[in-house]
Amino acid sequence: MTAALIEAALAHQRAGRAGAAAAAYQAAIDAGADGPELHNNLGIARRDAGDAARAEAAFRAALARRPAYRRAAVNLAELLQAAARPAEAAEVYEATLAAGAGDELRALAGRAWSRAGRPDRALAHLLA
Numbered sequence: 001m002t003a004a005l006i007e008a009a010l011a012h013q014r015a016g017r018a019g020a021a022a023a024a025y026q027a028a029i030d031a032g033a034d035g036p037e038l039h040n041n042l043g044i045a046r047r048d049a050g051d052a053a054r055a056e057a058a059f060r061a062a063l064a065r066r067p068a069y070r071r072a073a074v075n076l077a078e079l080l081q082a083a084a085r086p087a088e089a090a091e092v093y094e095a096t097l098a099a100g101a102g103d104e105l106r107a108l109a110g111r112a113w114s115r116a117g118r119p120d121r122a123l124a125h126l127l128a
Helices: 002-014 018-030 036-048 052-065 070-082 086-098 105-115 119-126
Strands: none
Touching (some): 002 018, 018 036, 036 070, 052 070, 052 086, 070 086, 086 105, 105 119
16 A cells, blocks of 8 residues: 555656645555655655645654665755755754765755854865
């Protein structure tokens, strides 16, 4: 059952039906599916449907399940930056780096700290 829900969600997402995709992903989660990729995809669908608050929750759920999940961290940080919350975005990058994500997030963390008006923290990442 959950496989069919996930397949339906993916089909909706490919067709640009973000709201329907989000509903199908949520149904799969409610039915017991719980992987970080599923929560990340739910976050993307919710973001694309214009539901930033619930997208944020889904991206955070993905990171709770896999703290070094780079894709979910980037999705969450971009959402936070779009909401004029650059310091929170930088903290997401830092937590993901601390969890073992690759160093490619350092530059993103540095830029986020720069946008947050913290050049000291930005330089620490950009010069690492």
